[in-house]
Amino acid sequence: MVKYIGKRIIYMFITMFLIATTTFFLMQTLPGSPIASYSKLNDTQKKIVEKKYGIDKPAPVQYAIYMKNLAKGDLGTSFAFKGKSVNDLLASRIKPSFILGAQAMVFGTLVGILLGMLAALRQNTFWDYGSTFMAILGSSIPSFVFASLLQYYVASQWHLLPVGLWNDGWQSSVLPSLALAMGPLALSARFIRTEMIEVMSSDYITLAKAKGANKFEIAFKHAFRNALIPLITVLGPVAAGLVTGSLVVEKIFAIPGIGEQFVSSIMVNDFATIMGTTLFFSAFLIVVIFIVDILYGVIDPRIRLAGGKA
Amino acid sequence: MKNTKWLLLLAMTLVLSIFLAACGGSDDKDNASKDDDSKKDDSATETPKKEDGEPDAEQILNLAESAAIPSVDSAIVEDAVGFNVLNNVNEGLYRLNEENIAEPAMAAEEATESEDGLTYTFKLRDAKWSDGTPVTADDFVFAWQRAIDPATGSPYGPFMMSGTVKNATAISEGKMDKKELGIVAKDEKTLEVTLERPVPYFLSLMSFGTFYPQKEEFVTEKGDAYATNSDNLLYNGPFTLTEWDGTGGSWKYVKNDHYWDADNVKLTEINVNVVQDSATAVNLYQDGKLDRAGVSGDLAMQYQDDPEAVTQAETSVFYFKFNQQKGGKETPLANVNIRKAIAKSFQKEDLADVVLANGSIPANFLVPKDFAYDENKKDFRELSGDHLEYNAEEAKEFWKKGLDELGVDSLELEILGGDTELSKKMDEYFKSQLETNLEGLKIKLKEVPFAVRLELDSSQDYDIQVSGWGPDFQDPISFLDLFVTDGTNNLMSYSNKEYDQLIADSKGDLALKPEERYEAFAKAEKILLEDDAAIAPIYQRGLIFLEKPYFKGLVSHPFGADYSYKWAYISGKE
Numbered sequence: 001m002v003k004y005i006g007k008r009i010i011y012m013f014i015t016m017f018l019i020a021t022t023t024f025f026l027m028q029t030l031p032g033s034p035i036a037s038y039s040k041l042n043d044t045q046k047k048i049v050e051k052k053y054g055i056d057k058p059a060p061v062q063y064a065i066y067m068k069n070l071a072k073g074d075l076g077t078s079f080a081f082k083g084k085s086v087n088d089l090l091a092s093r094i095k096p097s098f099i100l101g102a103q104a105m106v107f108g109t110l111v112g113i114l115l116g117m118l119a120a121l122r123q124n125t126f127w128d129y130g131s132t133f134m135a136i137l138g139s140s141i142p143s144f145v146f147a148s149l150l151q152y153y154v155a156s157q158w159h160l161l162p163v164g165l166w167n168d169g170w171q172s173s174v175l176p177s178l179a180l181a182m183g184p185l186a187l188s189a190r191f192i193r194t195e196m197i198e199v200m201s202s203d204y205i206t207l208a209k210a211k212g213a214n215k216f217e218i219a220f221k222h223a224f225r226n227a228l229i230p231l232i233t234v235l236g237p238v239a240a241g242l243v244t245g246s247l248v249v250e251k252i253f254a255i256p257g258i259g260e261q262f263v264s265s266i267m268v269n270d271f272a273t274i275m276g277t278t279l280f281f282s283a284f285l286i287v288v289i290f291i292v293d294i295l296y297g298v299i300d301p302r303i304r305l306a307g308g309k310a
Numbered sequence: 311m312k313n314t315k316w317l318l319l320l321a322m323t324l325v326l327s328i329f330l331a332a333c334g335g336s337d338d339k340d341n342a343s344k345d346d347d348s349k350k351d352d353s354a355t356e357t358p359k360k361e362d363g364e365p366d367a368e369q370i371l372n373l374a375e376s377a378a379i380p381s382v383d384s385a386i387v388e389d390a391v392g393f394n395v396l397n398n399v400n401e402g403l404y405r406l407n408e409e410n411i412a413e414p415a416m417a418a419e420e421a422t423e424s425e426d427g428l429t430y431t432f433k434l435r436d437a438k439w440s441d442g443t444p445v446t447a448d449d450f451v452f453a454w455q456r457a458i459d460p461a462t463g464s465p466y467g468p469f470m471m472s473g474t475v476k477n478a479t480a481i482s483e484g485k486m487d488k489k490e491l492g493i494v495a496k497d498e499k500t501l502e503v504t505l506e507r508p509v510p511y512f513l514s515l516m517s518f519g520t521f522y523p524q525k526e527e528f529v530t531e532k533g534d535a536y537a538t539n540s541d542n543l544l545y546n547g548p549f550t551l552t553e554w555d556g557t558g559g560s561w562k563y564v565k566n567d568h569y570w571d572a573d574n575v576k577l578t579e580i581n582v583n584v585v586q587d588s589a590t591a592v593n594l595y596q597d598g599k600l601d602r603a604g605v606s607g608d609l610a611m612q613y614q615d616d617p618e619a620v621t622q623a624e625t626s627v628f629y630f631k632f633n634q635q636k637g638g639k640e641t642p643l644a645n646v647n648i649r650k651a652i653a654k655s656f657q658k659e660d661l662a663d664v665v666l667a668n669g670s671i672p673a674n675f676l677v678p679k680d681f682a683y684d685e686n687k688k689d690f691r692e693l694s695g696d697h698l699e700y701n702a703e704e705a706k707e708f709w710k711k712g713l714d715e716l717g718v719d720s721l722e723l724e725i726l727g728g729d730t731e732l733s734k735k736m737d738e739y740f741k742s743q744l745e746t747n748l749e750g751l752k753i754k755l756k757e758v759p760f761a762v763r764l765e766l767d768s769s770q771d772y773d774i775q776v777s778g779w780g781p782d783f784q785d786p787i788s789f790l791d792l793f794v795t796d797g798t799n800n801l802m803s804y805s806n807k808e809y810d811q812l813i814a815d816s817k818g819d820l821a822l823k824p825e826e827r828y829e830a831f832a833k834a835e836k837i838l839l840e841d842d843a844a845i846a847p848i849y850q851r852g853l854i855f856l857e858k859p860y861f862k863g864l865v866s867h868p869f870g871a872d873y874s875y876k877w878a879y880i881s882g883k884e
Contacts, residue, residue, distance in 0.1 A: 044483045045482065080380055081378075081380050082383065083534060083537075083538055084538060084556055084557055088556065093558075151590070151593055155593070156593045162599075163594050164590050164593065164594055165585075165594070166559065252590055253590065254585040254587065254590050255559070256559025256560070256584065261557075264377075267759055269761050
C-alpha cells in the first residue's frame with residue numbers, strides 16, 4: 001500500500017509537470033500578448049514592461065524561469081490585477097468557490113444517494129418515478145437555469161434568501177449551492193438506483209435474505225457498499241469541477257469566485273493567472289482522482305491497490 | 311399497473327409545468343415589476359413627503375460595479391472602474407463640478423496662466439491626506455514624475471503628458487531624466503507647470519486621475535505593496551476606500567473627515583459589489599439591495615419605459631473603420647466611393663432604437679453631442695453639423711461608381727466585431743442592411759474576443775471593423791487626433807495632408823485662438839467624414855439604469871472617471 005501510494009505521488013508530479021509544460025506552450029500560441037491591451041504604451045515603455053514581466057525573453061527561457069519559480073511555489077504576478085501575485089489572487093478567490101462546491105457536493109450526493117436507494121428499493125412505485133423524475137430534471141437542465149429560477153422565485157419573489165452577493169454569511173451560499181447541487185444529485189440518484197437494482201438481484205443478496213437479514217441490513221450493509229463504487233468513480237471529477245468554481249452560477253449570484261476570474265484572465269491574456277488557475281484546477285483534480293482510487297480499496301477490500309500483494 | 315400510468319402522466323405534467331414556468335419567467339417578472347411600481351406610486355401619495363431634497367438621517371448607499379478593481383495607483387490605473395474609484399477617493403488640482411466644468415480642487419484658486427499659454431502656476435489650498443499630513447506641491451511633482459518614468463510602466467502617464475508637459479516625450483522614451491519634467495514645486499504650496507505648447511484644455515486635464523498627487527514617503531515606504539489594498543493607500547478625496555483586499559468583489563467608500571470640503575459630502579458610506587450579470591443587478595435592485603442598477607441587453611428594452619429607468623448619455627462614439635491596406639496591398643476600401651457607399655447604406659435610427667434600445671442615439675458625426683463647447687458655450691455639434699447620413703439611393707450610386715472604378719461587379723468584405731451578444735446582434739443588422747442596399751456585396755462576419763480584435767487591429771488584418779472611442783479629456787481633438795497620418799488609432803492607412811495640417815494647426819498657431827481652432831476642427835471633421843469617408847459613424851452610446859427615486863445628486867462625467875459621489879445623497883428613503 002505504501003509503495004503504491006509513493007508511486008502514485010511520483011506519477012502525480014509527472015502529470016503536473018506535463019500539464020504545466022503543455023499549458024505554457026499552448027498559451028504562447030494564444031493570439032495577442034498580455035500587454036496587447038496596453039495600447040497607450042510607447043515602445044520604450046513596452047520594452048520595460050515586457051522585461052519586468054520577463055516576456056521579452058524567448059519562450060524556452062521564459063519556460064525555464066517559470067518552472068523554477070513554480071518549484072518554489074511562486075505562480076508569478078498577475079497582469080490584470082496590477083502588482084498582485086497570482087498566489088494571493090487564488091487564495092482570495094478560492095474560498096467562496098470552495099464553500100459553494102463543497103456544500104453542493106455534500107448535499108447533492110447525500111440527497112441523490114437517498115433518492116436513488118429509495119427508487120431502487122421501492123421500484124415501480126411513486127418514489128421510484130419521483131426520484132427518476134428528479135434525476136432527469138437534474139441532468140437535463142443546466143445549473144444556470146436552476147440558479148435563475150431559484151434566484152427569481154426563492155429570493156426575488158418569496159424573499160426567503162438573499163438574491164445574490166457574498167455578504168449575508170451562510171445564507172448567501174444556500175441558493176448557489178442548491179443550483180450547483182442538482183448535477184451531482186441527479187448523477188448519484190441515477191447511479192445508485194441502477195447499481196442497487198443490479199446488486200439487489202445478485203446471489204449474495206438472495207443468500208442474505210434466505211439467512212433472514214432484515215431489509216435495512218441488506219440495503220445498507222450489503223447492497224449499498226457495492227453500489228457505491230461506480231458512483232465514486234464518476235463523482236471524483238464532478239467534485240473537482242464543482243469545488244473549483246462554476247463560472248455561470250458565480251456570475252448569476254455575483255459571487256467573487258475563481259470561475260469568473262479564470263475566464264476573465266483568458267480574455268485579457270493574463271498569462272500568469274491562466275497558468276496559475278489551470279495548475280490549481282489540475283492539482284485539485286489529480287488529488288481527487290488519487291483519493292478516489294484509495295477509497296476503492298477502503299470500500300471494497302477485494303480491490304487490491306498494490307498489484308495483488310497487499 | 312393502472313396506477314403506474316397515472317403516476318407517469320402526473321410526472322410528465324409536472325415537468326411540463328416547470329418548463330412553462332421557466333419560459334414564462336420574464337413576462338412574470340415584467341408584470342411583477344409593474345406591480346411593484348404601482349405599489350410604490352401608491353405609497354408615495356399616501357405617506358406625507360419630506361420637504362423636497364432634504365437629506366435623510368441615514369446616508370448609506372448601495373451600488374454595483376461591473377468589474378473588480380485592477381489597481382488604484384494613479385500612475386497605473388487605465389480602466390473605468392479604477393478611474394472611478396480614484397475620482398472618489400483622491401483629488402487633483404482641479405475637479406469636474408456638477409456641471410462638468412473643471413474647477414479648482416486641491417488648487418486654492420484658478421491657476422495663473424502666462425501670456426504665451428506655456429506656464430501655469432497653481433496655489434494649493436490647505437488640504438490633508440487621510441493620515442492627517444498636508445498635501446504639498448512636492449506630492450504632485452513626485453506623482454507626475456513617477457507617472458512619466460518609463461520604469462513605472464504607466465499606460466496613461468506618457469499618453470496624457472507627451473507633447474503636452476515639457477520634456478515628457480523624451481523622458482518617457484528613456485532619453486532624459488524624469489527630474490527634467492516641466493513641473494516644479496516653487497514652495498510647499500506653489501506649483502509651476504511648464505508646457506511644451508499651449509494646450510487650451512489643459513485645466514480640464516488637471517481633473518484626470520493620472521495627474522493626482524502621491525505622497526513620496528508613503529509610496530516609498532510601501533514599495534511593491536503600494537495601492538495593492540485599501541490599507542496601502544492614502545486618500546485626499548471625499549471618501550476613503552475600505553475593505554478592499556486587492557482582488558475581491560466588494561469594497562466600501564467611507565466619508566473622509568480629513569477632506570477639505572467634507573462639509574459638503576453627505577453620504578457617510580457607499581457599499582459597492584461587483585455584479586456582472588444585468589439580470590442579477592435588476593433582481594438585487596428590486597430586492598432593495600442596490601440603489602442603482604445598470605440594465606443592458608434584452609433587459610434594457612424591457613425596462614426602457616419603467617418609471618425608475620434613467621437614460622444616461624455617454625460620450626463614446628462607435629464607427630466603422632475602413633482598412634485601406636492589408637498585407638501591403640490596397641483593399642477595395644481604398645476606393646472612396648466604396649467607403650461612402652457603405653457609410654450611407656445602413657439605417658442608424660432603427661439600429662439605435664430597436665437593436666440597441668439602451669438610450670444610444672444615431673451618430674452622423676465623430677465628436678459626440680453634449681461634450682465639447684466653444685467660447686460661447688455652443689455645442690461643437692451645432693458648429694459642425696451632420697455628415698454621412700443614411701441615404702440608400704446615394705449609397706447605391708456611390709457603390710456603382712466604386713465598382714466601376716475597381717472594374718468588378720461584386721465584392722466580398724469582412725466585418726470584424728466583438729463576440730458579445732449585443733455585438734453579434736448589431737453585426738447581423740449591418741450585414742442585412744448592407745447586402746440589401748448594395749447589390750453584389752457579400753458580407754462575412756468575424757466575431758472575436760476583445761484581445762484578438764486588438765491583435766487584428768494592430769496588424770491591420772481586417773476589412774471593416776466596428777470600433778469605438780471614449781474621450782480622455784474635454785476637447786474635440788481627443789477624437790480628431792486619432793486619425794492623423796500614423797495616429798494611434800488610425801491603423802487603417804488613412805492619410806490626408808490637409809486633415810493632418812488642420813490638426814497640427816489646432817495644436818500650434820491656433821492654440822490660443824479658440825474660435826478659429828473650433829472652425830479648423832469642424833473643417834477637419836468634414837474632411838474625415840464627408841469628403842473621405844475614412845470612417846463611418848454609427849452611434850453615440852447611451853446607458854439605461856434603474857435608479858431609486860430617493861437617490862439624488864449623482865454626477866456623471868463625460869470623460870475621465872464615470873461618476874462623482876461627492877454631491878450625492880439620499881432623500882426620502884425613510
